[in-house]
Amino acid sequence: AVVSTQSTGMNLIKQATKIVCVGRNYAKHAKELGNALPTTPIIFTKPTTCFVEDGGSVLHPDISKDVHYEVELGVVIGKTLSKVPASEVMSHVAGYAIAIDVTCRDIQEQCKAERIPWTMAKCLDTFCPIGPLVSPDKIDVANTEITLKQNGVLIKTCT
Numbered sequence: 001a002v003v004s005t006q007s008t009g010m011n012l013i014k015q016a017t018k019i020v021c022v023g024r025n026y027a028k029h030a031k032e033l034g035n036a037l038p039t040t041p042i043i044f045t046k047p048t049t050c051f052v053e054d055g056g057s058v059l060h061p062d063i064s065k066d067v068h069y070e071v072e073l074g075v076v077i078g079k080t081l082s083k084v085p086a087s088e089v090m091s092h093v094a095g096y097a098i099a100i101d102v103t104c105r106d107i108q109e110q111c112k113a114e115r116i117p118w119t120m121a122k123c124l125d126t127f128c129p130i131g132p133l134v135s136p137d138k139i140d141v142a143n144t145e146i147t148l149k150q151n152g153v154l155i156k157t158c159t
Helices: 027-032 086-092 105-113
Strands: 019-023 042-046 051-053 067-077 093-104 128-130 146-150 153-158
Touching (some): 086 093, 093 105
Parallel strands (some): 051 128
Antiparallel strands (some): 067 093
């Protein structure tokens, strides 16, 4: 069961202050791209202008000819989280939302080759479509399969 953002009183698009992402956290996807798994997390952020509400459109930029989509399970932090003991982290989770990490793969490869941040490849407006908030008690994240369809065609399944 999905709990809408309206019934939880939280509007992700209007209330979010930042989008924090973890790169290469899925071993299978890293292998698909020929990337080694990092020994420490690769953290990057996206501005909130990347958000697109459920049903909205992603704008394809003229600067890229190779736009990719990755389905993610977003963890929505509902209150300030800083230096919190691991045992208390879940009390800060407001819920989960399906998110799509949109990437200009050709620009990302150029950034990697130049050893510069991926900002131009991942942070364009509309590059983070997001679904409604799901209450933590309504989902078993350890046993959830997420699929991504583009124009009705299955392009990714994640477990």
